[in-house]
Amino acid sequence: MKSLLAGYQKFRKEIWPSDKEHFVELAKGQNPHTLVISCSDSRVDPATIFGARPGDLFVIRNVASVVPPYETNSGYHGVSAAIAFAVINLEVARVVVLGHEYCGGVTAAMSTEDLTTPFLSQWVSLLKPAIHKCGCEHGQLPVEYESIRLSLGRLMTFPFIAERVEKKGLQLLGAHFKISDGTLSVLDNKTGEFATVPEL
Known part of the structure; x- marks a missing residue:
């Protein structure tokens, strides 16, 4: 302390x-302008990466920056509730899914061993479609990229997001931060590839 x-x-x-x-x-x-869905990893702080002041960003952090599927059952939907609040109540202009290099959540999802940390196994199982698409033989980085694409796709299953993207210009963006060299890559929505942001 x-x-x-x-x-x-x-x-x-x-x-x-x-x-x-x-x-x-x-x-x-x-009145934040951007919702950032980021990993809980202590090495990846959205405000630091984007040079933001208090009040600029509404940040949701969870293991592996996961956006869960849109569901309307009676379970606990903390991530979905925060997404809804940012988009509907705060009317953010954009949503950024921020993944990162050496993500422990992605590592856990790709592991063939039983996970002993409570709650973790079920949560990271949400990344299985990304793993199936990439395969494990090409390493973790492609899965990190694909996990971001997966979460962006899931955002569009939320009716209030799809409506605002179509009618109000809400932007959905993907980004990936490399801890090892401090570079940020942004997903090009036209090509589907990540490109490093040039430095000034």
Whole structure:
């Protein structure tokens, strides 16, 4: 806890004085421009990667950046509820599915061994279509890319998203962050391939 409190104290001393007015405005309500569906991995922070300020991004984080299928049963749909809130209530302009290199969730999904972590096996089984499409013989990176495509496809099964894409210009985008070299690749929706974002 010491290091967390030290971080807070640094925030209050170095960031809060210059950003106080911004936070006062945020206290009146949020108006993020983008929903980011990202992995829970501690090495992949969307705000850091995209250089965003508080209030810019509405972020959903889960193991492997998974978008579950659209379902209307009585189960617990935390990810789907957050997606609905961002798209319907906050009216974000775009949704970004952000995957990353060396994703432990993808590794778990590709594993042939029984997973002992509670809840994990069923969750990462949602990535099986991506694994079947790519196969395991080409390594993990193609599966990471395909998992992003899979989640983007699943977003379109949500009726309120499909309607807003068609009628209101809601953008659905895929991106992949390489931890090893800090580069970001974005999915070209026309070619279906990922291309590295050029540096300034």
